Structure formats: C-alpha cells, structure tokens
Amino acid sequence: MQRLVSALRRLPGVGEKSAARLAYFLLGAPDELIGELSDAIARIKTDTVICESCFNLGVHSPCAICANPSRDTACVCVVEEPADLSSIEQSGSFKGLYHVLGGALSPIDGMGPETLRIGELHTRVQGGGIKEVILATNPNAEGDATAHYIADRLKNTGVTVTRIAYGMPLGGDLEYADHVTIGRSVENRRTLE
Numbered sequence: 658m659q660r661l662v663s664a665l666r667r668l669p670g671v672g673e674k675s676a677a678r679l680a681y682f683l684l685g686a687p688d689e690l691i692g693e694l695s696d697a698i699a700r701i702k703t704d705t706v707i708c709e710s711c712f713n714l715g716v717h718s719p720c721a722i723c724a725n726p727s728r729d730t731a732c733v734c735v736v737e738e739p740a741d742l743s744s745i746e747q748s749g750s751f752k753g754l755y756h757v758l759g760g761a762l763s764p765i766d767g768m769g770p771e772t773l774r775i776g777e778l779h780t781r782v783q784g785g786g787i788k789e790v791i792l793a794t795n796p797n798a799e800g801d802a803t804a805h806y807i808a809d810r811l812k813n814t815g816v817t818v819t820r821i822a823y824g825m826p827l828g829g830d831l832e833y834a835d836h837v838t839i840g841r842s843v844e845n846r847r848t849l850e
Contacts (some may be wrong), residue, residue, distance in 0.1 A: 712757040761799035
C-alpha cells in the first residue's frame with residue numbers, strides 16, 4: 658500500500674491524502690477496472706507517437722488534425738503543450754493547424770529557445786503556405802516571454818502574427834476579478850455589431 662501511495666504522489670497535483678484516497682479506492686475496485694487502468698498505463702508509452710508536423714501526441718504521424726484535408730493549412734495556432742491544443746479543439750472555434758512547443762521559455766528551469774520547438778516553427782513558416790500564426794501561450798510571464806520571442810523571430814517572414822485575447826470569463830463578476838484580467842479585458846475590447 659505504501660509503495661502505491663508513494664508512486665501516486667509522484668504524479669502532478671497529487672498530495673499525500675489524495676494518493677492515499679486513490680490507493681484505497683484501487684484496493685477495493687473491481688478487477689476489470691484495475692486491469693483496464695494497468696493496461697492503459699503500460700501502453701501509453703508504446704502506443705503514443707509525436708506528430709512529425711505539429712508535435713502533438715497521437716497514435717499516428719501525421720496526427721489526425723494534420724492529416725485532415727478540411728483543416729485550414731494557412732493558419733497555425735502555437736500552444737505550449739498537447740493539453741492546450743486539446744482545450745482549443747474542445748472549444749470547436751479553431752479550424753486550422755497547430756504547433757506544440759513543448760513548454761515555455763523559463764531560463765530558471767533551463768527552458769531556453771533551443772529546448773522548445775521554435776526553430777521547427779520558423780522552418781515550417783519559411784516553407785510557405787502559412788499566412789497567420791496565432792500565439793496561444795499561457796497568460797503568465799513565461800507564456801508572454803515566449804510569445805514575444807516567437808513574434809520577434811517571425812517578424813521578417815511575411816506572416817501575420819496574432820496573440821489570443823484575454824479577458825473576463827463568461828458569467829464572471831468584475832467585483833471578483835483581479836486587476837490584470839480586468840485591464841486585459843478593457844484593452845481587448847471589441848465593437849458590438
């Protein structure tokens with residue numbers, strides 16, 4: 658039991674209590690659930706590949722998004738991680754292609770431009786056919802630094818470089834929002850039609 662709790666604690670966002678709760682749940686879970694979970698964990702490394710075009714995770718390369726002929730190949734959305742790509746896909750609002758960087762610039766953590774897939778993005782843009790690059794990095798210091806670095810790197814390529822807007826969440830109250838979110842909401846305002 659302690660071995661399982663220790664292993665579960667190594668997962669991101671799982672503390673001592675959560676790990677113990679999961680371990681006790683698994684102890685009482687049906688054998689078929691344990692089998693499914695065990696099989697899924699064992700196969701995640703062998704059945705997952707990185708797309709040669711966008712660096713997303715999938716079962717084939719190119720991935721299902723890159724291989725889809727109905728996607729807009731002239732527009733590429735740059736994200737930090739595959740989970741970010743998944744969130745945008747779930748919104749159903751973007752019909753172009755993606756480019757997964759594999760993180761954000763963070764010199765303290767040893768993440769410089771050479772450790773991210775920025776060079777591959779530049780090569781992809783220089784290959785032609787791309788008209789717009791949307792920078793959808795996280796709205797934090799590292800994400801902003803990454804977006805500015807990429808914009809600077811792509812400024813002489815002839816492509817339009819845009820950044821996703823930030824603002825108030827739907828259903829949010831101004832009273833409870835932080836000043837940065839409110840400020841960005843005002844800056845990114847648009848005309849009502």
